[in-house]
Amino acid sequence: MKNDPEAVGFVPMRAAVNGLVLGLLLAVASPAIATPEYILPTLFDVTGVAANDVLNIRAAPSASAEIIGTLSHDARDIEVVGYDETGRWARINTGERSGWAALRYLAYQVDVWEPGALPPTLNCRGNEPFWSFRPRGDAMVFSTPDAPESVMRIEQVLSTGMFRDPRRSVSAKGENLRMTGVMVPVACSDGMSDRSYGLDVTVILEGRGEPQMLTGCCSIAPN
Template structure:
């Protein structure tokens, strides 16, 4: 009797402790590729997450690196033009090469309004700029992450400033697009200040 009781318990404990059981498939935002759409067809982007909603855009059958920022009942939100819409997740497959420990994905950049600003990586530096200010390039000292597998949270520490981006739906205040990362930028110096905005990983 003790043997039949302990065996399933031990098996369950081993299963829970295995890396495969602990691995998260993905955390949004992340990038997806279109899959399962015929070469002569397109994947519709709809105004709402249902199959009868109006079509507001399309994705090519071979489209890749599409940023998904929200998921709802088998549908996912993507940006299209100056707005956002919904795609049936059955026709998307997630990429495993997006969020690597201590690194930023290709295409990652942050921006905000009031005032307008942009924070864009360039090699081993970042450029902070805006329409009314000259570009300010700073050396990146480190890119920090939480250590949680595929967690998009990042802190970029550069000379005299630090930007933290965290997973949260975010509006740029200028369009109907929604982004999956909220940004807080702290600038040090004689007049320290903090700027808020959004980040995107769309290439």
């Protein structure tokens, strides 16, 4: 690794919602990258880096590009959201921006997208208005800046049945609030940072006045 330039040393409403879910799940949504093994985004672990070395995160997919961060030799749960055109570099986030790490030093995890389930590290958010949701056990926690957290019981999680396909719909219901969210693996931007996301989400929220359609991005990187 010391001689490797990629390392540091170098009802009508319900019918409409159901229709939206079905349409988005069946739409021709081009995943970021698909291989026989996995579809992005998914989580990877650093591999093949010496214990006294690190893996560079670079500003561009090139061994000569500026180093903007590093990953330890045993770093885990690295979310990869895309590849460069050569397939040799993985797009990942570091801080409030995205960068690139050499894919040959990353090994994908095999149990991130289980059928009919959500990754426990899922975190979705949007703005205009600001909102977020995340799973907590068998519940969904929905938050906005001007309202307390709403904890809803997850009623159903749907997946396509394709091997390790991240596309999901989730429905959850609380005492006074109900949400249906559909996540699709396409490039997404939060419009507020230089971070890159691999999941686009559309949410139908009911119970706070008129039903709302919210849009945003999701990450599966641990906080």
